Amino acid sequence: MKHDDRPKSVPADPEQWSAQSKQSVGYYFIKEYTDKPYKCRHCQAECVFTAQDQQYTYEVRKASIDQQRSLCAACWSETHRLRNMLLECEERWAQEKSSLQSDKAFLTHWSELLVALEAFTPYKYDTAKKNMLVKLLANA
Numbered sequence: 001m002k003h004d005d006r007p008k009s010v011p012a013d014p015e016q017w018s019a020q021s022k023q024s025v026g027y028y029f030i031k032e033y034t035d036k037p038y039k040c041r042h043c044q045a046e047c048v049f050t051a052q053d054q055q056y057t058y059e060v061r062k063a064s065i066d067q068q069r070s071l072c073a074a075c076w077s078e079t080h081r082l083r084n085m086l087l088e089c090e091e092r093w094a095q096e097k098s099s100l101q102s103d104k105a106f107l108t109h110w111s112e113l114l115v116a117l118e119a120f121t122p123y124k125y126d127t128a129k130k131n132m133l134v135k136l137l138a139n140a
Contacts (some may be wrong), residue, residue, distance in 0.1 A: 010051040016059035027064050033058075040072035042120050047072045048128040073118060082117045089113065101135045107133050 009032045014022065021027065021064040032056035038047055049069040057063045071079065089110040093100055100106050114126055 006050070006052065008051060010055050012055070013059055017065060018058075018062040018070065020064035021062075025067050030065070036068070037067055040075055042072045042075040043072060045072045045074075071120065079117065079120045082113055082120070086110070086117065088111050101136055104137065107137050107140060111137070115138045 012030050012032050014027045016028060019103070033051040034047040035051050036054070038049060039045070040047055041090065047069065053069075057067065058065055089106070091108075093110075111130065114130055118125055
């Protein structure tokens, strides 16, 4: 089936939703998923949250039925890449804190990753970590 030939709607099975979603008002009214166009909040690309993606998201992954897409696939992947790199920094920090406190390259890299992630999720700043890194960099 070509991309253009895919169905624009698919039947919904609310019995497959998460327990939380089953408590929503949508449980009684949503009978099908339909393609939902949206604009990526980061890069402004025109995107579609397809009916099939909705079915997978809500019925297989058990995500909240209130969840909507706001990032395109490329931007979403980039946020996961950044989060994984931040996790690596935090794990390394936990193991090597005493030697990394004066490692300017490591501290700068960690700080840059935090700033880069903020571009994708402007409502989730990690101010405490950023402030810690500013102080450490000033003393490094």
